[in-house]
Amino acid sequence: MGNADLRDIAHIEEVAFDDVSGVVAVDAHNWLYRYLTTTVKFTSDHRYTTEAGEEVANLIGIAQGLPKFIDNGLTPVFVFDGGVTDLKDDEVAKRRAAREQAEERRKAAEERGDSAEAARLEARTQRLTDTIHETSRKLLRLLDVPVVEAPAEGEAQCAYMNRVGDADYSGSEDYDTMLFGGPLTLRQLTSKGNPELMDLEKTLADHDITYEQLVDVAMLCGTDFNDGVRGIGPKTALNVVKEHGDLFSVLDDRGAEIPNAERVREFFHSPPVTDDYAFDTTITPDVDAARAYVVDEWEVDPDEVERGFERIEAALTQTGIDDWT
């Protein structure tokens, strides 16, 4: 499950914020999920939910996370997922099962009075509800941050926008943007410290393989859309793909099989994406309206978001964030 194996293969280097600028097509799901699972953390109090139990950690995440982009001269464009692919059914089922198991353990911990353990497991039960998506879009709109709706996978759309030059980078912690052909991916945009830059061309050059071969290597290790071949990790996958040329020759050679291999491969090569988007990179946020929305309408503790709003206001309202495109 997952394709963390790619870290061993990907060309990733730490960069300074000074070295990057321009438009980042942010995988909204990935970005929000990170705030949902880390912001909630070890707190068991009600800071991140309303009286009615509605999740608002996403609003806090946006208020706290946006300054990281704009303070560093990056214009975020949030790309939301469209429908899920049926190729991903297995993965979705696995995640649901994991979530349900975590929820059961959480309940058990709560019943035995272990609130620390219960709070810790809470993060694993998080998922992005419709409300979270709606309120995130609304807040982003008030802050004049561009939003793009992907027809399918958000990461595929990010990669596409990066490829055609409408974005200078994809922004995601996952490796899928590179498998979808995204040239440059910025990582660690949510956490402290320097971001990481993942470079498709350099990755290919490092191993002397083609983009198509990279996808084949990933598929042998396992991706979100297919289980890998047992006994094959990143090293072996790289070796055998180079030896045999491509995925199907490797599978033939080993008498192995990957269900839907053609479809999965084709999905990476040319996923559903859209040209139907337009955005202005000059951001002029209505911070007062955003503040009212978050604090008044959603009863978020002002202390959680005020600093973020102030930073956004300071950075943008006088001049706007003019990038030089």
Place this chain on the structure above:
DNA sequence: CAGTAGGA
């Protein structure tokens, strides 16, 4: 997802 520990 990242890191790691233990086993094949």
Place this chain on the structure above:
DNA sequence: TCCTACTGG
């Protein structure tokens, strides 16, 4: 080198 399992974020 891989796999599984688990923790921490």
